[in-house]
Amino acid sequence: MQVWVRMVLVLYTTWPFAACAGQQSALDPQGFQSEQIRYTLFIFLAVAAIVWAAVVIVLGLGMLRRKRSIDQPLDLHQPFEERTGRVILGLGIATTVIVLGLSFVSYAGQRTVFAKDENALTLKIIGHQWWWEVRYEADSPHQSFVTANEIRIPTGKPVKLELESADVIHSFWVPSLTGKMDLITGQKNELQFTAKNVGVYRGQCAEFCGLQHAHMAFAVIALPPDEFGRWRDHENQSASSPADPLGKRGQALFQARGCALCHNISGTLAGGQLGPDLTHIGSRTTIAAGTLPNTPGTLGAWIADPQHIKPGNLMPKMPLQSDELIAILHYLEQLK
Ligand code: HEC
Ligand SMILES: [Cu+2]
Structure with a gap:
């Protein structure tokens, strides 16, 4: 069978059920x-x-049951x-x-x-x-x-x-x-x-x-x-304070690199209101409004270049060195 015929058949048979559950x-x-x-x-x-x-x-x-046409159609x-x-x-x-x-x-x-x-x-x-x-x-x-x-x-x-x-x-x-x-x-x-x-x-x-x-x-x-x-x-509860040096550095960079201007993390100096609250970001299942699952890889990719993942969204691409990115990511990951 031609490939496209099979594709049409598969689509045709599965499509009605796809939306039902x-x-x-x-x-x-x-x-x-x-x-x-x-x-x-x-x-x-x-x-x-x-x-x-x-x-x-x-x-x-x-x-x-249609009848033959009548001779005088206007007769009552x-x-x-x-x-x-x-x-x-x-x-x-x-x-x-x-x-x-x-x-x-x-x-x-x-x-x-x-x-x-x-x-x-x-x-x-x-x-x-x-x-x-x-x-x-x-x-x-x-x-x-x-x-x-x-x-x-x-x-x-x-x-x-x-x-x-x-x-x-x-x-x-x-x-x-x-x-x-x-x-x-x-x-x-x-x-x-x-x-x-x-x-x-x-x-x-x-x-x-x-x-x-x-x-x-x-x-x-x-x-x-x-x-x-x-x-x-x-x-x-407020966000837990990081105990390890890398986490501490991440927290400081979150302030220093401007993230705190837009994001709130309860219990810290970060009190921005323009973006989502990140107090417990580590325990959420997705990021960027359901766009990606929340994993270290996707979270890192988002912080590195949010405009690549969701072009036009209101979080600008922040200039970060790779070691700074790693520190911030490590800090946010801990915010369970
Ligand atoms: C100008 C304001 C602004 C700045 C500065 C900013 N963000 Fe954002 N951020 C946003 C907005 C708005 C969103 C929501 C984007 C969307 O989903 O459309 C967001 C989303 C996020 C998310 C995903 C949250 C979620 O629950 O989906 C994370 C994580 C994040 N930002 C981290 C950071 C980090 C780290 C920095 C600093 C390097 C930073 N942001 C700087 C505005 C900002
Ligand atoms: Cu909308």
């Missing part, structure tokens, strides 16, 4: 809200399919006119009932999806070109901390997100958990969802927001509640 799929719901959305979708799909099939069947019958045939009138009236009523019914289904679905729970865990998400700031805010400042591009939540507990933007309009979308919501400057939008199962769910910006829009992903990591509590307690 996995980390990022509205058809494989892992939250109460996404379940409701899929349910609404299937009702719409079923009703639309039935209407479509009925129209095609009637059209086919009409074509099969009383019984025929009456029958046509009744059919049109019936179809008009059916259409109205279907549209009203679907409106009700959609309204009921929205009530579930947008239901508010007062006891929800509240997080603030701020969209930036092209990364996500995630703020866990508690009543006491000692319980509040900031992270980026990774949202850890407990399973079974409602989570409320307050969505804002620092620059342009972004859109928050984790298909496995719930529907989309825009992030707009000067406005606070809310989105609530509950993850049913432990897992990692991928999300991404769903509103074109500039050059690196396609590299503006994030992960929602749903943990068992006790594990979430432990993570939260750990995340609350």
